[in-house]
Amino acid sequence: MTDSDLTVAGLSVAGFNVAPGEKLATIKTITIKGHDTDLPIFLINGASGGPTLVVTAGIHGGEYPCVEAAARLGRSIDPGKLSGKMVIVPSANPIAFRARSIYITPVDGLNLNRQFPGDPEGTYTRAWADWLFNNIITAGDYYIDMHGGDMIEALIPFVSYNITGDTAVDDKAKEMAMSYGIRAVLEKEMWAVLPVPRTRRPRELVCQRS
Numbered sequence: 001m002t003d004s005d006l007t008v009a010g011l012s013v014a015g016f017n018v019a020p021g022e023k024l025a026t027i028k029t030i031t032i033k034g035h036d037t038d039l040p041i042f043l044i045n046g047a048s049g050g051p052t053l054v055v056t057a058g059i060h061g062g063e064y065p066c067v068e069a070a071a072r073l074g075r076s077i078d079p080g081k082l083s084g085k086m087v088i089v090p091s092a093n094p095i096a097f098r099a100r101s102i103y104i105t106p107v108d109g110l111n112l113n114r115q116f117p118g119d120p121e122g123t124y125t126r127a128w129a130d131w132l133f134n135n136i137i138t139a140g141d142y143y144i145d146m147h148g149g150d151m152i153e154a155l156i157p158f159v160s161y162n163i164t165g166d167t168a169v170d171d172k173a174k175e176m177a178m179s180y181g182i183r184a185v186l187e188k189e190m191w192a193v194l195p196v197p198r199t200r201r202p203r204e205l206v207c208q209r210s
């Protein structure tokens with residue numbers, strides 16, 4: 001948790017600084033492994049203090065509905081009515097978005113969603129994950145990553161959260177997941193990250209709202 005809970009301070013992310021009560025909608029060009037990546041960013045600093053929420057969409061470049069939804073979210077938030085801060089990246093994998101690529105980033109064929117926290121010494125997608133993680137995602141107290149049925153998928157609406165083994169984090173993540181009002185909530189164990197007890201099946205349906 002940062003001091004943003006207690007004070008109204010500037011919002012400093014990715015080289016930008018936004019004063020309290022202000023919103024910045026911009027595009028930042030980052031060159032990774034020789035590839036220019038034009039990243040759209042909304043930075044919204046509320047008029048009163050509170051935690052920082054980071055929202056990304058389009059990690060999978062062909063999942064367009066969440067990209068549009070996140071862009072609408074960024075345009076709709078009035079910083080004068082906001083307590084806390086929001087960082088919204090509506091198209092977090094611009095090269096895949098422009099290529100209409102399903103699942104992978106065409107530069108190296110990797111799935112960005114499987115590369116976090118990334119590796120600056122890796123190929124493009126792993127280095128891009130590293131930049132996103134260290135400049136965008138870790139700026140937040142809370143994080144939402146929006147996906148959607150890719151171009152070859154048809155999915156029912158669902159929300160999922162990861163079990164990390166840290167009870168405080170897991171309880172808050174579950175609270176966030178349940179707050180959506182979507183009927184299907186999936187609980188996922190982060191098998192590759194933490195050696196959590198396998199008392200539950202992965203991707204177990206833990207809640208189905210009526």
Ligand SMILES: [Zn+2]
Pocket residue numbers: 059060063113147148
């Ligand atoms: Zn996805």
